Amino acid sequence: xxxxxxxxxxxxxxxxxxxxxxxxxxxxxxxxxxxxxxxxxxxxxxxxxxxxxxxxxxxx
Numbered sequence: 001x002x003x004x005x006x007x008x009x010x011x012x013x014x015x016x017x018x019x020x021x022x023x024x025x026x027x028x029x030x031x032x033x034x035x036x037x038x039x040x041x042x043x044x045x046x047x048x049x050x051x052x053x054x055x056x057x058x059x060x
Contacts, residue, residue: 005037011055012037018058026054 012030019027033047043051 004042005040008033008037008043008051011051015051015054015058021058022054026057030054 012034015022015030016027022030029050033043033051036043036047
């Protein structure tokens with residue numbers, strides 16, 4: 001069974017694979033999200049929204 005974090009980790013990995021398209025603060029945000037997920041803490045709605053934005057930014 002897939003872990004609830006798997007989709008978030010997949011999205012973070014996708015963003016990180018396009019690091020050159022991210023500002024340093026965005027990169028730091030992704031690192032903080034990964035750390036939060038590693039502690040089994042869910043993302044807040046604002047964090048989810050920002051992750052969606054970054055994913056759309058790097059995949060355009």
